[in-house]
Amino acid sequence: QQPVQSPQAVILREGEDAVINCSSSKALYSVHWYRQKHGEAPVFLMILLKGGEQMRHEKISASFNEKKQQSSLYLTASQLSYSGTYFCGIPYQAGTALIFGKGTTLSVSS
Amino acid sequence: DSGVTQTPKHLITATGQRVTLRCSPRSGDLSVYWYQQSLDQGLQFLIQYYNGEERAKGNILERFSAQQFPDLHSELNLSSLELGDSALYFCASSSELAGPGGADTQYFGPGTRLTVL
Numbered sequence: 001q002q003p004v005q006s007p008q009a010v011i012l013r014e015g016e017d018a019v020i021n022c023s024s025s026k027a028l029y030s031v032h033w034y035r036q037k038h039g040e041a042p043v044f045l046m047i048l049l050k051g052g053e054q055m056r057h058e059k060i061s062a063s064f065n066e067k068k069q070q071s072s073l074y075l076t077a078s079q080l081s082y083s084g085t086y087f088c089g090i091p092y093q094a095g096t097a098l099i100f101g102k103g104t105t106l107s108v109s110s
Numbered sequence: 111d112s113g114v115t116q117t118p119k120h121l122i123t124a125t126g127q128r129v130t131l132r133c134s135p136r137s138g139d140l141s142v143y144w145y146q147q148s149l150d151q152g153l154q155f156l157i158q159y160y161n162g163e164e165r166a167k168g169n170i171l172e173r174f175s176a177q178q179f180p181d182l183h184s185e186l187n188l189s190s191l192e193l194g195d196s197a198l199y200f201c202a203s204s205s206e207l208a209g210p211g212g213a214d215t216q217y218f219g220p221g222t223r224l225t226v227l
Binding site for chain 2: 034089
């Protein structure tokens, strides 16, 4: 089942913060976050594990909420380089591929 | 640069034709995944191979097939192409079959942009 991401799009000015959520209707054991720039390959950011710690990639952090079956990506003091589409992915079956959400497009302007 | 290579970068062909996309995984990676990305469908998992064996199938059409060779490179064959097959096709690779949480970190290649006219 495809995870649901919200919001679909975010527009920020440099220095502003944003939160992107990823929810699943089934039990989550891990959530994978990727960022994709237009026309480029998705780039791995981090994995959140059930029961694990909050993770961080530069000024981007993420958490895992077991009760809500949700992961949240926190973009703090956004930079122009943060622009792109953020995807969350959850394991399709244990040990195999990822099912990705539809993505959240983040636009950061100066 | 993720270390995953894909060829060709661009492919333009006509409806009804057949094409082959090629992927070389990162050195040492045994798993290869194929994804299709179109504007309205997002990133769709197609198929996964692990050390030469098919491991999982996603939304792969019967007109599409793939294989992984002994040197671990993989090919995705698309036949009887339709306009709707136009998309970016990504290959990804990972080192293990299953990391913590049920999936290992996947590294994506630059993709092949297929245009069917």
